[in-house]
Amino acid sequence: MVKLVMEEGLSVPEAGRRLSLPPSTIISWVKQFKAGRLGEIGKTYRPLTEIEMELARTKKEPGRSEDGAGYIKKSSRVLCQGVAARYASMKEMRLNYPVQLLKRVLSVSAGGYYGWLDRPLSKWAREESRLELEIRAADKRTRQVYGAEKLQHDLAEHGIRVGICRVKRIRRKLGIRCKQKRKFKATTNSKHTLPVAENILGQQFKVTAPNRVWVSDITYVPTDEGWLYVAAHKDLFTADIVGYAMGERLTRNLVSQSLLKAVAAKRPAKGLIHHSDRGSQYCSYEYRNILERFGLKA
Secondary structure, rough: OOHHHHOOOOOOHHHHHHOOHHHHHHHHHHHHOOOOHHHHHHOOOOOOOOOHHHHHHHHOOOOOOOOOOOOOOHHHHHOOOOOOHHHHHHHOOOOOOOHHHHHHHOOHHHHHHHHHOOOOOHHHHHHHHHHHHHHHHHHHHHOOOOHHHHHHHHHOOOOOOHHHHHHOOOOHHHOOOOOOOOOOOOOOOOOOOOOOOOOOOOOOOOOOOOOOEEEEEEEEEEEEEEEEEEEEEEEOOOOOOEEEEEEOOOOOHHHHHHHHHHHHHOOOOOEEEEEEEOOOOOHHHHHHHHHHOOOEEE
16 A cells, blocks of 8 residues: 555555545654654554444444443443432433443443442432422423523422522423413504594593493413403403403404403494494404494494
């Protein structure tokens, strides 16, 4: 190979392609040849051990996860932990690797591993398992929107006293994260082409008697099954809700039902002022027809 470069004048890349060797290896050998130390190459070679060959084989295996969870070599951080952590790692990798190999890689004894398997859980481990179940249940109970502090208060209300640092650690271990929910959901569509009534009330919210002025609006409530829309009518004098309707969809029928319930419950006289945000639901033809039928002013 060195003769191809030195005597026949082949370039290093060409010689590498012919011999299927990396150019860096050829360059190194040429330097050793020029220095008269070509015969020393290979004297320090050491055969691979069984563990090194196993590591090389597993590294080249297809289908391994990119995070390295399946590699023994990338599990070397376990060696920095206690013996119990090494035994736990052996238990996880036992289906893929023999115990004899794992005990050498993790520097533990097979007898100690089997003894650890038969040993009952400690009081702390039992408490840890119970807390994991309780925190999972509390996270589900609170619809996965509570952070560590609120989750700690919820656990305390159910008779479970645990430190905040432990709650945070277990949440990280279980991969529990708060769901990010939208804090605002639009309920008013002001960009419509329907006729818009004048503002008769004119920000004068002082009323002298009931059933003189009603105000109406739409809101929403988050539930376990999704958003629930609520349309309501309120008497400005008594501050009572005189009618309301709920539904899964935001439609003009929702506000119509609320108004009909209010009229049926209070039977107001003609001339009552109806005030709203003048969204598309309140400006619809169907809703304005109901107002006209009962003599309400909008």
